[in-house]
Amino acid sequence: MSITFHLPTALHASTPPERRGIRRDQVRLMVSDKHTGESIHTSFHQLPQFLRSGDVLVLNASRTIPALLYGKWYRQGQLLSDKVEIRLAHRLDERIWQALVITEGVKKGDFFYFSTKLFAEVIRVRSGFALIEMRFSLSGAFLFEQIYALGQPIRYEYVQNPWQLEYYQTVYGSFPGSVELPSAGRAFTWEMLFRLKQKGISIAFLLLHTGLSYFLGNQVNPEENGEEYMIPDRTATLVNQAKQSGGRVIAVGTTVVRALESAVSPTGQCMSTKGWTRLYIHSHYSLQLVDGLLTGFHEPEASHLDLLTAFVESHQLKQMYDEAIQQQYLWHEFGDLHLILPIST
The missing domain is CATH 2.40.10.240 (QueA-like)
Structure with a gap:
């Protein structure tokens, strides 16, 4: 089922937060319980209070190129x-x-x-x-x-100004290859990562070079758009340890979800592996490794919304997005963030 809604023009984030007078980690954060569908409205700076010792946060270390x-x-x-x-x-x-x-x-x-x-x-x-x-x-x-x-960074019609490449990077991106910013991780600072580690939350990295999200105005079907990924030994170990000990695996971005779920062994373990994924995750897909997701807000009827329905029911996701519009969250790579995770038991 496609999620449809009207996105007001004013909610298209066309300017990086730093050029709006705030730090990266001061964008807004909507935290939604994947069981109840209820949401809390806060700042990304408050992320550590929603995670707990034993959780593992998995980030995409790909760096954006001027494609x-x-x-x-x-x-x-x-x-x-x-x-x-x-x-x-x-x-x-x-x-x-x-x-x-x-x-x-x-x-x-x-x-x-x-x-x-x-x-x-x-x-x-x-x-x-x-x-x-x-x-x-x-x-x-x-x-x-x-x-x-x-080259120049790829930008779409909602971004009027040609921002420099540095605005299309995460602070931890190390391996050039993404043609679009893995934007769910943009709000992280080194200070934030340090605070999370102090709390006992493991930080793990994988690599998935993001491809284009639009082909001449049409959104891309993941099954037609393979993306290269690599999961290191350490990341596979941390994910497996979290699953065994009752910790939650939180993916930072839909790219991380696709990579992890493409690396599941026949016994349900995360494998250290590399390859190309064309995995299409949707409402009938049973997630095997990923418990929660930090992501941006996605366009109406985008395939990314299909992926989100593997975490929450379609009607709950529609309610969340209606609430995000009512609360005037900002969309796209320079916008705000949405954390979906199991809060209630």
Whole structure:
């Protein structure tokens, strides 16, 4: 069942909190009990009081890259367009990426020139699939160097100003590869992470490089949009220890939910593994590892809302979102946060 609602324009967060005069960790936080559906309205700064010793908080350590490029479009040596927007989506190997080209009619064998140092050849176009594959003229660190030199952060229509890349990072992001900010973790500061550890809450990291959430105005179906992930030994161990000792596993972001639930062994344990996930989590999916979720507020009918219905009933989620709109929470990567977890027993 799709969750539909009207999102007022005023609730689209277009400006980073730091540019609104508040710290990252001072955004608002809505805390919802996954059993009763009742919500508390507070500040993210108060997060530690809702977690307890023995819980494990799992964060995505992927770092955002400036994945929006502009190139000149050539076919058989002929210039077709002087400026085409290209959004990188997934890195397939050292020089090949899937990408979304914001124009029509691209064919295999076409070239895009980004600078005197960088160009790419289109090597695959699939009918009915929005992404093309392109092979760059550089590879590895040399390619990333040019992407950072030429690229901009991907932003959608609700963000009017071209904010610098630093605003699209979490403080702990360490491994470049996400084309969009893993935004659920944006509000964390090192001070907050230290406070949580002082309380006996374990902090664990995994890696999932986020892909595009929109293809030319259409939201992406997770089953059609694989994302690469990696779960380290330490994270698998901490998750398994929490499950065995009665602690709660709290995922920071839908990316973390997908990665963890993609790494379940036949015996129900979290495995240290890596691969690509196309896992589609919905109301009929039985979560095996994740007990709670910290996430932002999502667009009407988004697939992320389907994932949330694995935590709470659809009618409860609709009530939560109606309440969030009434309370004027802010949406998107620069907005407020929603914590869904088992509070009552």
